Amino acid sequence: MTAAVTKTPAVVLLSGGMDSAVTLAVAQANGFAPVALSFSYRQRHELEIRSAVAVAEKAGVARHEIVGIDLAAFGGSALTDPGIAVPKHDRAQDIGGGIPATYVPARNTIFLSYALALAEVTGSRVIFIGVNAQDRGGYPDCRPEYLDAFGRMAALATAGSPVRLSAPLSAMTKAHIVLYGMGLGVDFSLTRSCYEAGEQPCGRCDACLLRAAAFAEAGIADPAVTP
């Protein structure tokens, strides 16, 4: 007779995009029972939540929290302010450097803070986040030194066991993430990357272009794109 093994819970930030879907699969492959956490933050591309729900269901996630927060109240981003256009380009290599207009002030800090609260109440000691090597340049709150600093703060912030961050894709390009995810059995057809509101991906925002370039480099057809 074998004893039932209770898996250790871990909070996984799940956006509906490809990176967090792979991160969820990594958490499961490492034996964690994911508590998925998504945000409805009045983002232009609110449809991504539908994708997050589909990804979580397919992965058999037992608990998926969708928290409504109003990041639009403060403004300052193309993703939450209808008056600021989402930058468009023809090719991925045309995407410029610097902080893009799609940067949402302190968004990852707010997301991770909620994840910390959820980790504390669920007894999770790890928070998984799907940042990758290509995010580093543009978004300050995706850089490894930022994540390290958040982790040091998180370890002091709660009443229970210290909570740590895990960013298993942080050294990977998006092409590598596609391949890693294929190996883990991620169903990329359920994921959504576009920053725009439409049912069909616009194909020209940074998120669409970087995704297309990743699948092209990986030599795999994107199952979310109708040929």
Next chain:
Amino acid sequence: MTAAVTKTPAVVLLSGGMDSAVTLAVAQANGFAPVALSFSYRQRHELEIRSAVAVAEKAGVARHEIVGIDLAAFGGSALTDPGIAVPKHDRAQDIGGGIPATYVPARNTIFLSYALALAEVTGSRVIFIGVNAQDRGGYPDCRPEYLDAFGRMAALATAGSPVRLSAPLSAMTKAHIVLYGMGLGVDFSLTRSCYEAGEQPCGRCDACLLRAAAFAEAGIADPAVTP
């Protein structure tokens, strides 16, 4: 002819209690133009927001953001879960050690994360928070080492100038805060400390007892208490 001096903005977390009212006055005394930030987080004592509004108005604060967030969704605290009672005692010295039931998981981290976002969009380089020496024992996210770690994370988190934390009351007892606030002209009659929902302070929760002890030690009648 003198040039108009534009004051530097600073975000001030304002709960409606006495500590944050004094912190607001400190920020103003130091030449900052406060951007006040309060939270409606489904707390039992939602009336504190009315106090925060009164304090901000009396202080002539130009911008006061009240952000609605749902900390009750995760549970885990007497302040947000009607099923968990607020601890009551007869005297301040009966308040025990350890983490009290009124601790809200990761609350200060979430509050400070929103403050960071507001600092970024308003061009504020400082966030004022009213934690004090007596908070340290019970709440992990009031300890100086926690605040230091949050500050180091915040300095890396944003796209603009680094944002730092200021906790001007962190070494003071609540009695000292009463006296400091009196000197700064704070109208304590507008503030509210009770953890319960009633119009009148209950007089027996930790917040009521610590406040009463502070005014008694300072030798000043609490103007918020009807004799």
